[in-house]
Amino acid sequence: MSEKLKPCPFCGGKDIQIAIKEGAFKKAYCNNCYAEVQTKDGIGLVEKWNTRPEEDRLRRRMNADLFVRPFIKEYFEELFKSPRGKAMIKDAVDKFSEKGTE
Ligand SMILES: [Zn+2]
Secondary structure, eight states: OOSOOOOOTTTOOOOEEEEEETTTEEEEEETTTOOEEEESSSTTHHHHHHOOHHHHHHHHHHHHHHHHHHHHHHHHHHHHHSHHHHHHHHHHHHHHHHHHHO
């Protein structure tokens, strides 16, 4: 098996074992909490164990945020520089303050 097995998604254990069960029935399991995944023939077993949909979703989200952050910074820097931007900010702060005193 050339592909590396990720640590256990449940306990973080790093002792992940691959076992042949009843001849060809293979499983990958955590030797600490015994969480496991199985396949009928062992095909895609490592990929199955390494699948972390929620983790992958969060990683994509974080990467998107990191990508967008410089543009947001640039936008606000431009906004603070322009007279119209300053007026917009003042207006927004005033509206926010009014709501706060109601
Ligand atoms: Zn575990």
